[in-house]
Amino acid sequence: MGKTSIEWTDQTWNPLTGCTKVSPGCDNCYAKTMHERFNGPGSFDTVTLHPERLSQPLRWRSPHKVFVNSMSDLFEASVPDEYIADVFTVMAQSPQHTFQILTKRHARLRSLLTSPHWPELLTRDPNVWPRDLDPEQPLSNVWLGVSVENQQWADIRVPASTG
Numbered sequence: 001m002g003k004t005s006i007e008w009t010d011q012t013w014n015p016l017t018g019c020t021k022v023s024p025g026c027d028n029c030y031a032k033t034m035h036e037r038f039n040g041p042g043s044f045d046t047v048t049l050h051p052e053r054l055s056q057p058l059r060w061r062s063p064h065k066v067f068v069n070s071m072s073d074l075f076e077a078s079v080p081d082e083y084i085a086d087v088f089t090v091m092a093q094s095p096q097h098t099f100q101i102l103t104k105r106h107a108r109l110r111s112l113l114t115s116p117h118w119p120e121l122l123t124r125d126p127n128v129w130p131r132d133l134d135p136e137q138p139l140s141n142v143w144l145g146v147s148v149e150n151q152q153w154a155d156i157r158v159p160a161s162t163g
Helices: 030-039 081-092 106-113 118-122 151-162
Strands: 011-013 065-068 098-103 142-146
Touching: 081 118, 098 106, 106 142, 106 151
Parallel strands: 011 065, 065 098, 098 142
Antiparallel strands: none
């Protein structure tokens, strides 16, 4: 977790770090620049899961707007479906927070969250998923956004993520 100067959020939560380039919008990635300043050139290209960070939002007492994965993309191809489900489970357990997720990987976001096995992934441990939540319904405290860098990518990503 980290306080942030990003004007549209209060906190950041990075249960994974690293990312691979998916489009020209990645050319000037601030996360890559920041990560490699502290970890060396090329280090951002390796996606690293941080399961020890998963429970952080459960410990925050006051409500926050939380930017999820400011240092990565949750829907990066190398992130296991089960790990994404673990992130969503923590968000389900933390209804006092508003979680903000941005991705350039609109296809994976849509295919995973609409797949028949998504509810099964969320409830694979029945003692963890909140009993009062239907795993087939969207979480009201999670905002999903698809980022675009120009009109060309808006024309590709926006219809594909909303249609």
